[in-house]
Amino acid sequence: MELVLISGLSGSGKSVALNLLEDAGFYCVDNLPVVMLTVLVDMLREEKISKVAVGIDARSGGGIELLPERLQQLAKNGVRYRFLFLQAGEETLIKRYSESRRRHPLATQNRTLEEAIRHESALLMPLAELGQRIDTSELKANTLRDWVRQFIRGEPADGLTLLFQSFGFKHGLPLDADLVFDVRCLPNPFYDPALRPLTGRDAPVIAFLEAAPQVRRMREDIARFVGDWLPSYVRDNRSYLTVAIGCTGGQHRSVYLAETLCRQFTGQAPRVLVRHRGLA
Structure with missing residues (x-):
């Protein structure tokens, strides 16, 4: 059944x-x-x-x-x-x-x-x-x-489902988040008129963000934190762990990082998902 x-x-x-x-x-x-x-x-x-x-x-x-x-x-x-x-x-x-x-x-x-x-x-x-x-x-x-x-x-799935979720702080914190990372301090593609209508899934935005050392460092820091503590959440018999990553509007920086981290952690948990609240 x-x-x-x-x-x-x-x-x-x-x-x-x-x-x-x-x-x-x-x-x-x-x-x-x-x-x-x-x-x-x-x-x-x-x-x-x-x-x-x-x-x-x-x-x-x-x-x-x-x-x-x-x-x-x-x-x-x-x-x-x-x-x-x-x-x-x-x-x-x-x-x-x-x-x-x-x-x-x-x-x-x-x-x-x-x-x-x-x-x-x-x-x-x-x-x-x-x-x-x-x-x-x-x-x-x-x-x-x-x-x-x-x-x-x-x-x-037996074991923990790891969910990376992007969101925009201007819409408020998501109530379903277990961990929240604020990435509003990173360079914002919104201020480039050519990038403004795009999202963190689009190649020009990805290139813009990956060229910034701060973005790479933030991605590595989040990955290190989640990786270090993921075994503890597994031992706690958690079924789900939602990692929320927020920027101002939930369109560029948080989307890019959620997508990248989802790919990076695929295989490290029974199920790894990504969702974007700002792109709904």
């Missing part, structure tokens, strides 16, 4: 992810009580259903704290799973609910929207470390769909 679990904050894009999985042929169950997870999996295995996606969040009622135990039980029973946790900043969630005019599932007569968001965050954030996190604050729906496709495309 290919089991994908989707959790996260209300308004962060769980419905987008589950709809994509359903379109990809997964048998989808949303708002499942945690205590029913192993029962559902056993039942569907008997029915020979091979692709299953389950949404678990604060609407599922009590017992959310039992999820790590249930996942361990699934693993002991030979079920391989992947866990995706979606989140977004408080201001983004408030804006989304205001625009959609939908009611937050934890909002009550005595609890405002802001209080409901904070309450749900307190309930669910301990689950964020169970798998891969995606901060959807600045993502368009199509970009989220692409990232979820990448998430389900490969086979579940």
Whole structure:
């Protein structure tokens, strides 16, 4: 069975992810009580259903704290799973609910929207470390769909997935980052009119950056830090390590370094990925 679990904050894009999985042929169950997870999996295995996606969040009622135990039980029973946790900043969630005019599932007569968001965050954030996190604050729906496709495309890997992610500081720090490197001190191709519309994937920008000794030194320093500490994260039984690299706009310097480091570390972890928030 290919089991994908989707959790996260209300308004962060769980419905987008589950709809994509359903379109990809997964048998989808949303708002499942945690205590029913192993029962559902056993039942569907008997029915020979091979692709299953389950949404678990604060609407599922009590017992959310039992999820790590249930996942361990699934693993002991030979079920391989992947866990995706979606989140977004408080201001983004408030804006989304205001625009959609939908009611937050934890909002009550005595609890405002802001209080409901904070309450749900307190309930669910301990689950964020169970798998891969995606901060959807600045993502368009199509970009989220692409990232979820990448998430389900490969086979579940034993060991750590290393993700290099570029971003722009002007859009704020990504909430899903484990390590953050600020590269705004490097020469900026933005100030060259010919390079401004290009990205860190384009040859002229790459040539510009590789000609600067500071860029080479920054790349080597980041690679050395990640390389030195990667074994410690592996020993800590981490499933994912997200290394975020930020420049001002997330278009040139951070993109170049994320791409370069991804190539450099390919083969040093079971799975190495690269993503660019500023190019969405």
